[in-house]
Amino acid sequence: MLNFIVGSMIVCEAAFWVCIILGLLLRYVLGKKTLGMALLSLTPVLDLYLLVVAGVDLYNGATATLAHALAAVYIGVSIAFGRSMIRWADERFRYYVLKQGEKPVKRYGMDYAIQDMKGVLRHAAAFVIGAGLLVFTDWAVGEASRTELLIQTVWKWMLILGIDFLIGVSHFIWPKKQKPV
Template sequence: MNFIAWTIIACEVGFWVVILLGLITRYILKRERLGLFFLALTPVIDLILLVITATDLYNGATATMAHAIAAIYLGTSIAFGKSMIHWADEKFLYYVQKQGTKPVRKTGMEYAKQSMKGTLQHLLAYIIGGGLLLVLIYLIDDSSRSEALSGTLKVWSIVLGIDFVISISYYIWPRAAKR
């Protein structure tokens, strides 16, 4: 694996570490402001990945799948970051702190709406990450060096389309409650 791939892994681990630190500090240590500080570090991790990826490409590296995944990671982190923190917060409160209500598995139209919300977040991630891919392709200005980026954008477009079809299908065939 190359340096960018390891950086992506380190950023993902760092993302969940600062969320966990934020939740532990906030709820177990009862230091809410410090907990919010840790949670606010998640965009800093994104910025670090962006700078490292851009610097690597600026220095003449041929774009690889790892560079493309970095753009996807950034778009996804920005689009889903707040909801991922909310999800972790809700689970931590219930399962670790034994507070709040048990998270309920959604069904029917409620699940269809939740699925479509996730798909719209995916669209936002695509706009951000795809925009980054297009900017990188434009700045590299050499199709042989940016082939991995354009190929990834094509595949991601198909995946986004499939995501929309699946979300729409939940309105036609709602998810049934478990018996």
């Protein structure tokens, strides 16, 4: 079943980018804004599918692997960062592909620090969602010997979030400067 989970992760990641690209093409090239947004909105559904596949595998007796843990991480990240990732892709697609709209802004100084800290807060939201799913799965399976890796993932992710926070704070202390042209 592990190969199925890893394969599902690869398919879901590819489908994520297909949904993004087709969604943008439908919205801007073909003028199908509603259909384009529907495709863009499918991305969390892909992650939910992945989470269900991993959960069923664990429920059926599998021992947790990194692939199982990443299913929960993916859905947390997708929910927390989904809108901002779509907005980011949307801006760049309009400017670089369609040659419309304004060039995406490069940020420096306090503006960069504030924007980066918003990313840290999104990361914290992703952590709360993903870690909650990992802890819930650990509890639902009820056999710590098979789900130990899930809780280890929570602790490692907490460390990564702490490092991300420190980097975010550092941008307020040492603001990013614009490079001379």
